[in-house]
Amino acid sequence: MSVPEAFDRALAALNHPLFTLGQDAVSWAELAGFVTAGACVWLCVRATVWNFPVGIANNLFFLVLFWSTRLYADAALQVVYLALAAAGWWQWRHGGEGGERRVGRASPRQLAWLLALLVPATAVLTATLTAAGDAAPFWDALTTALSLAAQWLLNAKLQENWYLWIAADVVYVPLYLVRGLDLTALVYALLLVMCLVGLRDWRRIPAPVTPAATEATA
Template sequence: MSHIFNLLFDQYSGYDTLDIVLEIIAVVFGVLSVWFSKENKIWVFPTGIVSTSIFVYLLYKWGLIGDMLINAYYFAMSIYGWYIWTRKIDKDKYTPISFTTTKEKYVSVLLFILTLGVVYVIYQLFDKWTSWTAYVDTFTTALFFVGMWLMAKRKIENWIFWIIGDLISVPLYFYKGLTFTSMQYIGFTVLAVFGYLAWKKTINNAPQTL
């Protein structure tokens, strides 16, 4: 049992206690944010803002620039999403859950490609192409950028991007020495699957308009 514990948490031996506590707090709020998203509750955004702001600080401190950029983008998109989710499309209805339009699919592809390009340039500037993880980071960053944009617009396809990115992130963060964050992504994967099913049910139960 002690071998398993050491495998999971020995990497924290050189970390400041405050940073470990902050990571745990960020993880808790991150899980709450995904839970509220699954439940289609506006609290997805304030809890997400708390989580991402802490992660921006920690990841910058630890030199994980790509991961920091993801969370900085999450922070900005949480503010945007908060606005979209509370915006009424008429006097009675708020922005509903829906499928992506053809135009939004094209925008998603463009956003994915642009993100790859921007992250590549940033990694070049900071000389971060020193490990195979940088290439995986670039790919997951693009996935999460699209997923967050679609979630802010209340599009059901956001969950597909989250599921793929979360599955990749579980072993990736463990390899980086962030066990609590790796565990968070296990929870994210489960919640994302249930989130997709819940949103799909909401769309199926919504009254159809001609």
């Protein structure tokens, strides 16, 4: 068997329906994405570095799932997440003074830059995805932009990442319901709750505003 044939068989196996949930024929990829997404966010809430390897597994499962349902921006986002997860893994382990990075808070300047970039990023992605035949170009673009900004803040271990994840999840739930991905919509509803818990718990951790050295990377 050639490598392309083996790859095609693996994709077919991951997309094979296991059971039906509402209008959703749940596949191995979607079920595995459900489990790893929940585990990843729970580990983030606990502020443990192990969220990154679990998150990488989640990216691979969701890459297969989203590509098969023509949510191309979400699929491409998983590839970007792989690179960001690797960078975040290193940052959490070695990016702080004397070793592991501590939970901090974003500066007003960092937040202003991120919010200023969200609008043009969403506009460009919407136009690109419309041309590519994406199933929901604007909403897919908006959640992509929000998620990338949230991941950047998470990599820097800044509390404000939770606000952007919450905003993205509020859009993701109805988006996946419309696409017939009922289990994935349920995943994101649960993730929304977990993000609210994460925001509460991280806000209880005393942390100064991000130092200038970190701000310079914004």
